[in-house]
Amino acid sequence: MNFKLLGLILYAVSFVYELLMQFLDWRSKDNPVPENVRDVYDAERYATWLRYHGENCAVDLISTVVSFLIYLALLLLDVLPRVAPSENPYLAAIELLMFIMTLDALAGAVFSYISSMVIDTKYGFNKRTVKVFVVDQIKSYVISSGVTVALVCGFAAIYRALGDWTLVLFSAIVAVILAAVSALYPFLSKVFNKFTPLPDGELRDKLTALLTKNGYTVRAIQVMDGSRRDTRANAYFSGFGKTKTIVLYDTLLDTMTADEIVAVFAHELGHGLHKDTLKTMPLSALQVVFIVLAVWLTVRTGAIYPDFGFEGVNYGFAFFLASVIELPIIMPVFSLLSSGLTRRAEYRADAHAVSEGYGPELISALKKLSRDSLTNLSPSPIQVKLYYSHPTLSQRIAAIEGSK
Numbered sequence: 001m002n003f004k005l006l007g008l009i010l011y012a013v014s015f016v017y018e019l020l021m022q023f024l025d026w027r028s029k030d031n032p033v034p035e036n037v038r039d040v041y042d043a044e045r046y047a048t049w050l051r052y053h054g055e056n057c058a059v060d061l062i063s064t065v066v067s068f069l070i071y072l073a074l075l076l077l078d079v080l081p082r083v084a085p086s087e088n089p090y091l092a093a094i095e096l097l098m099f100i101m102t103l104d105a106l107a108g109a110v111f112s113y114i115s116s117m118v119i120d121t122k123y124g125f126n127k128r129t130v131k132v133f134v135v136d137q138i139k140s141y142v143i144s145s146g147v148t149v150a151l152v153c154g155f156a157a158i159y160r161a162l163g164d165w166t167l168v169l170f171s172a173i174v175a176v177i178l179a180a181v182s183a184l185y186p187f188l189s190k191v192f193n194k195f196t197p198l199p200d201g202e203l204r205d206k207l208t209a210l211l212t213k214n215g216y217t218v219r220a221i222q223v224m225d226g227s228r229r230d231t232r233a234n235a236y237f238s239g240f241g242k243t244k245t246i247v248l249y250d251t252l253l254d255t256m257t258a259d260e261i262v263a264v265f266a267h268e269l270g271h272g273l274h275k276d277t278l279k280t281m282p283l284s285a286l287q288v289v290f291i292v293l294a295v296w297l298t299v300r301t302g303a304i305y306p307d308f309g310f311e312g313v314n315y316g317f318a319f320f321l322a323s324v325i326e327l328p329i330i331m332p333v334f335s336l337l338s339s340g341l342t343r344r345a346e347y348r349a350d351a352h353a354v355s356e357g358y359g360p361e362l363i364s365a366l367k368k369l370s371r372d373s374l375t376n377l378s379p380s381p382i383q384v385k386l387y388y389s390h391p392t393l394s395q396r397i398a399a400i401e402g403s404k
């Protein structure tokens with residue numbers, strides 16, 4: 001069997017799948033808007049949504065096609081063996097990874113510039129200055145390439161020492177790192193944003209009362225300067241154990257009434273009480289095991305490398321094949337499972353806000369959020385099942401009204 005041919009076929013399959021998903025997304029504009037969310041957009045806002053949706057679909061399509069063509073050219077022309085000529089296995093892996101990640105970052109920056117700095121600016125969402133945008137891109141590039149190089153070299157070192165036991169040991173190490181990142185997220189997110197404690201006042205009193213009533217303690221209630229980048233509002237829970245923090249975007253405080261914010265907060269508290277961050281961890285850990293499994297299989301199948309023009313194993317290339325070609329084939333299964341789980345958690349969190357007596361305020365808050373962020377009110381049901389971490393607005397409102 002020629003592994004290059006097999007790889008190209010698998011890559012083409014996931015490319016076609018991706019196009020199909022994007023087609024479903026684009027076509028969802030023709031789906032009827034459910035009765036209970038018809039008042040979210042007036043005629044003018046709806047027309048704006050249609051344009052916004054169309055432009056985003058176009059950018060997604062172009063970026064998918066461009067990155068497919070770039071990788072296809074790299075593979076067909078055997079470019080990768082030539083950018084990683086070193087004899088030393090670690091150096092060769094680093095050369096290859098840095099080449100790909102730099103290319104990726106450049107292409108990614110172009111499309112992210114178009115979607116955030118051009119399209120989002122046109123629709124009034126974007127608040128990033130060009131400077132903030134550039135600094136963000138550089139920070140992400142440094143962090144992601146540093147982490148990837150460290151992980152791949154770590155994998156190579158363990159594999160060279162332990163052989164097949166790598167699968168167990170490395171999976172465990174990555175799982176521990178992921179748990180640590182999640183616990184430290186409240187601190188790591190300071191790389192990108194500024195956080196300040198929610199000031200004293202009516203809102204803080206109401207939120208604290210809600211926490212006390214539920215016997216729940218958090219490290220802090222913080223306000224994030226989301227408005228530095230974007231006008232769209234949000235709130236989330238981060239960290240666990242002693243690092244638990246509730247984060248409210250400053251944009252949320254600007255656009256919502258106090259009771260609407262308390263309703264959103266009660267929803268977040270529902271996540272906290274149900275330990276939702278913790279519950280998604282086994283699935284993330286399983287996902288890690290699959291990724292390590294894919295890299296491990298690719299590393300130990302020596303026949304792959306000559307087919308792609310390499311003289312021997314390149315650990316960076318194994319990681320590239322696993323992440324760009326092998327995993328996309330099974331990822332839909334994972335996203336089906338994990339998005340199903342998170343959607344259930346969202347219903348539970350909404351139900352908590354209802355049980356606190358904030359059902360109507362939660363509905364008006366969700367409608368406001370959807371209106372302001374030009375949400376798709378009638379997405380393709382297949383896409384919702386496969387990829388939506390949240391139920392649709394219409395589904396959430398129906399559930400909130402039903403659980404009164």
Ligand SMILES: [Zn+2]
Nearest residue numbers: 267271346349
């Ligand atoms: Zn939620």
